[in-house]
Amino acid sequence: MSETNGSLVLEVSGLRSGYHGVNVLKDIDLEVGNEVFSVLGANGAGKTTLLGTLARLIPLTAGAITFQGEDVTHIPAFETAARGMGYVPQERGVFPELTVLENLLVGGMIGERSAYERMREVFDLFPDLEALQGQLAGTLSGGESRMVACARALMQDPVLLLLDEPTAGLSPLYVDMFFEKIDEIHQTRGVSIILAEQNATKALEVADRVMxxxxxxxxxxMDAAELTTEKLKEGYRI
Ligand SMILES: Nc1ncnc2c1ncn2[C@@H]1O[C@H](COP(=O)(O)OP(=O)(O)OP(=O)(O)O)[C@@H](O)[C@H]1O
Ligand SMILES: [Mg+2]
Structure with missing residues (x-):
């Protein structure tokens, strides 16, 4: 889509954030509607910093974040999930000492709907997880672990899902499966998605717009369909 569908889910203006007083993000403006919005960029470009700042885990030094029409610039990180922001970090997205089932139930602690009903939905989406319910999350394979992290975030019934390189290091079949799931989460559940990615080809297949x-x-x-290889290379500085 070319516009953000009228109702914006997330608005960011003049965002600056970084580490130890050094700004990594420089005046980022962003508007995300009910869409899949992909954030591309080379290693170190600031994708994880952006998602972590949106999830309020990294302090911002300037700018404002509005989520579902409310100013969330200064809310603590623990409030974001209850407000409808699901975050799947690039690493450490599961509680390793808890079983898969317990990980999902942690996500299910938020919201009104029954955790059982939501668990059925995530098992429909990721059928492989049903057989892994009793396994400690710390013993899962990389791909299984990514699925659990994503499923745990979905258990929160998010309005917006922040996915930080969900397929990094996974085998090609897993990558294809995961991107189909991302598309399904958006299409059938109406969840808005911000997807940080290195895999530009796959990201552009599912994204409406891209930064x-x-x-x-x-x-x-711009619209994902309009991003040329030349423009992408220029952005990646290659
Ligand atoms: N905890 C930290 N302390 C200091 N600097 C950091 C920290 N985390 C990231 N940085 C720096 O911030 C910049 C942006 O890093 P970031 O992790 O956001 O990039 P990225 O686009 O997610 O990269 P990748 O594709 O490798 O995950 C880099 O220069 C990095 O070295
Ligand atoms: Mg990163």
């Missing part, structure tokens, strides 16, 4: 981050700056924001 190319380059050294912490929004080098380009």
């Amino acid at each position: 190319v981050l380059s050294l912490g700056e929004a080098f380009a924001v």
